[in-house]
Amino acid sequence: MGSLHADVLENNSAFGLNPLDPEEFRRQGHMIIDFLADYYRDIEKYPVRSQVEPGYLRKRLPESAPYNPEPIETILQDVQKEIIPGITHWQSPNYFAYFPSSGSIAGFLGEMLSTGFNVVGFNWMSSPAATELESIVMDWLGKMLKLPKSFLFSGNGGGVLQGTTCEAILCTVTAARDRVLNRIGRENIGRLVVYASDQTHCALQKAAQIAGIHPKNFRAIATSKATAFGLSPDSFRSTIVADIEAGLIPLFLCATVGTTSSTAVDPIGPLCEVAKEYGIWVHIDAAYAGSACICPEFRHFIDGVENADSFSFNAHKWFFTTLDCCCLWVKDPSSLVKALSTSPEYLRNKATESRQVIDYKDWQIALSRRFRSMKLWMVLRSYGVANLRNFLRTHVKMAKQFEGLVAMDKRFEIVVPRNFAMVCFRLLPPAEEQKVYANGNSAYHHDHKAADLERANELNRKLLESINAAGRIYMTHAVVGGMYMIRFAVGATLTEDRHVNLAWKVVQDHADTILQA
Amino acid sequence: MGSLHADVLENNSAFGLNPLDPEEFRRQGHMIIDFLADYYRDIEKYPVRSQVEPGYLRKRLPESAPYNPEPIETILQDVQKEIIPGITHWQSPNYFAYFPSSGSIAGFLGEMLSTGFNVVGFNWMSSPAATELESIVMDWLGKMLKLPKSFLFSGNGGGVLQGTTCEAILCTVTAARDRVLNRIGRENIGRLVVYASDQTHCALQKAAQIAGIHPKNFRAIATSKATAFGLSPDSFRSTIVADIEAGLIPLFLCATVGTTSSTAVDPIGPLCEVAKEYGIWVHIDAAYAGSACICPEFRHFIDGVENADSFSFNAHKWFFTTLDCCCLWVKDPSSLVKALSTSPEYLRNKATESRQVIDYKDWQIALSRRFRSMKLWMVLRSYGVANLRNFLRTHVKMAKQFEGLVAMDKRFEIVVPRNFAMVCFRLLPPAEEQKVYANGNSAYHHDHKAADLERANELNRKLLESINAAGRIYMTHAVVGGMYMIRFAVGATLTEDRHVNLAWKVVQDHADTILQA
Structure with missing residues (x-):
């Protein structure tokens, strides 16, 4: 009982509150909202791709969990000082890598409500609203996509x-x-x-x-x-x-x-x-x-x-x-x-046995499931179909704008046709710009072409790493048909025209440097 | 272009802001924090198990997503009016069903930060802090559990x-x-x-x-x-x-x-x-x-x-x-x-190729992964090992208290030994209380016993449904060795002694009614 007693004393002196005390929840919750609002406001000051080296964090954190509680103020300072440097800022307007992970206020609020209610919606019974809202929202979205009725609940799909x-x-x-x-x-x-x-x-x-x-x-x-x-x-x-x-x-x-x-x-x-x-x-x-x-x-x-x-x-x-x-x-x-x-x-429960309800646990791998429809519902309602279309069109328009900038610079080429809001481009090796290959299949030409391709690939690899290491913008690459290309994916929510123009300027500047080297 | 133009106009007039505008984020974020703080404060006024009928929500919501945006104030009113009645309140102090889904301020804040950063941490490169914090926190927790070193990163496990x-x-x-x-x-x-x-x-x-x-x-x-x-x-x-x-x-x-x-x-x-x-x-x-x-x-x-x-x-x-x-x-x-x-x-990236980093996508089913270690880290730091032990012990103590109450009422029995914070009990059919079975394997006794068991099971099924339908507390059942029993799982964060005492009173009251019927 000795150590148990000691625990109790420490608890009472250092943290007497229930860990879900409503007023303390309010106090700390507001603090985090401000922390995140400031993060979004200041996000452009961070390098987009994290600049840390492997193992950076283990050097900075203790080897064991603390025995005693620490105040939220201290923890938030550590988030700022230790965690943020190790974050790649997917929400940055200068993020053009992979595909976007587009946050929004409505999506965030939905996640908060879902986390706040913290229900485990494995079957209808365990929280009817979680199941029902999900099936309703999936029908809404299905209609927005003009999926055939056979995919909707009304058509015996779902x-x-x-x-x-x-x-x-x-x-x-x-x-x-x-x-x-x-x-x-x-x-x-x-x-x-x-x-x-x-x-x-x-x-x-x-x-x-x-x-x-x-x-x-x-x-x-x-x-x-x-x-x-x-x-x-x-x-x-x-x-x-x-x-x-x-x-x-x-x-x-x-x-x-x-x-x-x-x-x-x-x-x-x-x-x-x-x-x-x-x-x-x-x-x-x-x-x-x-x-x-x-x-x-x-x-x-x-x-x-x-x-x-x-x-x-x-x-x-x-x-x-x-x-x-x-x-x-x-x-x-x-x-x-x-x-x-x-x-x-x-x-087992009556609702399931009545066969009038959906038990989504049987539609997925896991038993436990979060109330995810809450955030989708908030997004659909907060923005509405018209705005959502508009947001997407804005991103496509920005990608077109970038595509136009690439096309005007003869040192570059667009590698594949743009379908949505991503542009795939590459820098051409200087000699290749004007080079016209003789038609024919001779081994000589084939080898020559392969060597040129590898040279071009290496050049673009270097260009991309140079850009990303600088931290101003972040893009990633892909290889299709043996060709290394740089992907410019527009879709971060905060991105505006000026960020796209800046990104192109960054690409050009780094290309200048690399071509002159 | 006609409809596109209309969309743009509507957008500008009704919702001119970027969907991640920091100041609007701040305004709406604070609103939701207050909404949830009030929810926790008032949570006891809701029936614990939702009382709605299958299909309740489809009758209340429109058939399609709105074309135009709706203000957060309207949406929150709908959460209160349409969603909350369909929620089973896992965070209620009167929730004793299934196993707990124990929320906390720190867990909630961690989820908010994770959602706010919204990084997709599939590999180290995509956000080093997400991977590194996870491996550190898993070592911390492993040590708290006194797992052998072979399960920790330092012992080549992880x-x-x-x-x-x-x-x-x-x-x-x-x-x-x-x-x-x-x-x-x-x-x-x-x-x-x-x-x-x-x-x-x-x-x-x-x-x-x-x-x-x-x-x-x-x-x-x-x-x-x-x-x-x-x-x-x-x-x-x-x-x-x-x-x-x-x-x-x-x-x-x-x-x-x-x-x-x-x-x-x-x-x-x-x-x-x-x-x-x-x-x-x-x-x-x-x-x-x-x-x-x-x-x-x-x-x-x-x-x-x-x-x-x-x-x-x-x-x-x-x-x-x-x-x-x-x-x-x-x-x-x-x-x-x-x-x-x-x-x-x-x-592909240099960090992965250096083999100095963990790419957690290769440790799980999905590629995309959330920054889950953030919430675990917040929980460990906000409460500390001492408090966490203490919280769990408090729950076990409350379960013991409930066990003691059951044991004092001869109409009930504890079905299996209590190991943690869950008590499995049942109401005995009136005639059975004092009944002593003769030893022996005769078919007569066997059939008699089976019939008694079914009678007892039916009684407890009725008791549990009567309790849950009343909405004051929520428990669920299990069947082990053919015996239907009621599970009383303590662990909702807001639960205190008084809730356990109330729960027992509710059980006794419903038993009184059922036994008198």
């Missing part, structure tokens, strides 16, 4: 909020897998084949791997510049035919609208037609570009979605809803539920 | 924050599966066997199912009152032996410390010894009870953990860290990484 696309794909792969194996026998798991293009996000390969698909049966079908790195339906079909001839069973296709490397778009309609012939489950991964499809002028990119089995996009990428929030719709929820449901006695 | 136990188990099952299949060939996936007790959380069965383990090869080994519903090492061994004789391959055991139904504890030490003989990966699921093991007097429940392969507990259950936050430690991170890593070109 939507669910997952954490990430990885989870959404794993769930659909598992559902597709079990739908087939329950028919043909589980011993055939080693014969199932999953299809994608070589531009498809690595989430698919990982999901297939977790779901026990044989790694040899994962097909990353080659794409090329000729199809703007979209998956060719002919290549898809010939791959399937070869697999069937080899005794394998085609299972699943993940088609992408807006690939990570270059925002390429797979032709959904024709791919679905091929898939249909072979009974293949088609998932459309529109993680990044799905948002844009709420604008009529972009909707055509998902034409054909009516023939897919499932569709997902990340509201946490380019839809002002903070991480994490992946929107998944399926036509046949029962296939998800069959693959993922559990009904232990301790969760 | 910890990672997952969303939920379901994800943690799926990752470890997948790692264990691939470790074996890479050795013996993937065609053997259908021969792998996963072990648990019949008290193990359904997350395991789901994880095994997702990972492609044949459903026939999932063993839920029977437990009984004789071992307090813990898994018997002898039963475990005999099940393994039978499987091996049948040509199957033992793969994975999930042992539980604090089962969901009754907080039973599997004997980790002896189970690990058996597992070791057969090369079985042992995961310890201490989702609920792991927290308590930071107190020296509870640490013995995880004795033997040094022989397990992985260990997890949920900081979002009973550790003041809001949902979701599951702490997972593994001895051999490379087995996780081998099963779950991907390295697409667009994520």
Whole structure:
């Protein structure tokens, strides 16, 4: 009892309050709001990409958790002094890397409410509002995207909020897998084949791997510049035919609208037609570009979605809803539920047994789930459809503006056509600018071209690292068709025209330096 | 362009601000803090379990998202009027259902900072502080739990924050599966066997199912009152032996410390010894009870953990860290990484290639990941080890107090021994109170006993529904060994002695009514 008693004394003297005391919550909550408001106000003063070295933080923090409590004021000072230097500022207006993680006031407030209520919404019963708001909001969003009725609850489909696309794909792969194996026998798991293009996000390969698909049966079908790195339906079909001839069973296709490397778009309609012939489950991964499809002028990119089995996009990428929030719709929820449901006695309840409710735990991997629809609902209501379209259009317009600036500087080239709000460009090696290759296939020319390409790649690698190390802006790269290119992704919420103009000036300045070296 | 132009006009007139404008963020943020502080202050006035009927919300909300923005004031009114009635108040001091989802000011603030920075911490590079703080905090917590060094980074193991136990188990099952299949060939996936007790959380069965383990090869080994519903090492061994004789391959055991139904504890030490003989990966699921093991007097429940392969507990259950936050430690991170890593070109970076950093995307299912360590760090620092122990002890003390109250009322019985802060009890049918069964196995007595048991179960079902429908307190049930019991789980942060006393009074009042009916 000695040490227990000591604990109690320390508790009473140093921290007598209940850890959820409403008035202390109010005091500290206001403090953090001001901290974050100041952070957004001052965000441009930080280098966008963190400049720390591996292991920086272990040197600065103690080896063990404190025995006694520390005041919030001290902790916030440490956030400022120790944590912020190690943060890459995804909310900075000068952030153009990867894809955006576009925060918003409404998304933030929604997350606060969700965290404040802190309900564990595994089934309807555990907090009816969490389930019901989710199904309503997913129908709202589905209508905004003009998804066919078969994906909405009113059409016997339905939507669910997952954490990430990885989870959404794993769930659909598992559902597709079990739908087939329950028919043909589980011993055939080693014969199932999953299809994608070589531009498809690595989430698919990982999901297939977790779901026990044989790694040899994962097909990353080659794409090329000729199809703007979209998956060719002919290549898809010939791959399937070869697999069937080899005794394998085609299972699943993940088609992408807006690939990570270059925002390429797979032709959904024709791919679905091929898939249909072979009974293949088609998932459309529109993680990044799905948002844009709420604008009529972009909707055509998902034409054909009516023939897919499932569709997902990340509201946490380019839809002002903070991480994490992946929107998944399926036509046949029962296939998800069959693959993922559990009904232990301790969760039994009348509502579930009445079959009048959705228990979302059976639509996802985890049992516990946060009240994610709260933030999506706040975003939709706070901004409205008109503004949301407008925000996205503003980003696309800024990307166009950047594209125009690149096009005017003959030292650079745009590598692939811009579809949304990302520009893929590269600096040309000085000698190459005017170089015209003789047509022909001679080994000499081939080697020469390969060497030129590597030279160009190295130049752009150097350029990008030089820009990012300076900290003024942050961009990342991709390689498509062997070509290293710099990706300029507009979408950080705070970005305005002036930031895009500044970014281009930074690129030009670093190019000047590198070309003169 | 017509409609586009209209959108722009509406935007400018109705919502001219950037959606992340710092001063508007400040204004709306303060508003929400006050909303939530008031919610906590007034939380006792709401029925704990939501009283709405299925479909209540669809009747109250519009069919589509609004075209034009709505002010935050209107939205908050709707949260109060439409959402709160559909919420089951997990933060209420009168909440004793399932397991707690214990919020705290520090956990909330940590979530706010994480959401405010909104970084996507898939690898070190994408925000070094997110990765580094996580590995530091996991070492801190590991030390608090007195995990062996082999689970800490300093001992070549390491910890990672997952969303939920379901994800943690799926990752470890997948790692264990691939470790074996890479050795013996993937065609053997259908021969792998996963072990648990019949008290193990359904997350395991789901994880095994997702990972492609044949459903026939999932063993839920029977437990009984004789071992307090813990898994018997002898039963475990005999099940393994039978499987091996049948040509199957033992793969994975999930042992539980604090089962969901009754907080039973599997004997980790002896189970690990058996597992070791057969090369079985042992995961310890201490989702609920792991927290308590930071107190020296509870640490013995995880004795033997040094022989397990992985260990997890949920900081979002009973550790003041809001949902979701599951702490997972593994001895051999490379087995996780081998099963779950991907390295697409667009994520290549110098830090990863230097091999000096952790890329947590390879330790989990998803690529994107939130900055969850922020909230755990805030909780550890704001309260300190001493207070955290003290909070948990206070909950255990309150459970003891409730146990004492039950024991004094001869109409009730405690069904299983209390290990932590949950009491499992039931109301005895009136005639049964004094009934002594003759020893013996005659069919007559057996049938008689079964009928009595069903009568008792029905009585308790009625009692619980009557209590929960009244809304004053909320508890849930479980069935162990065929016996329906009511679970009284203390752990909501705001709960004090008086709430426990009130809860017992509510139980007694409803029992009076039901017994008199």
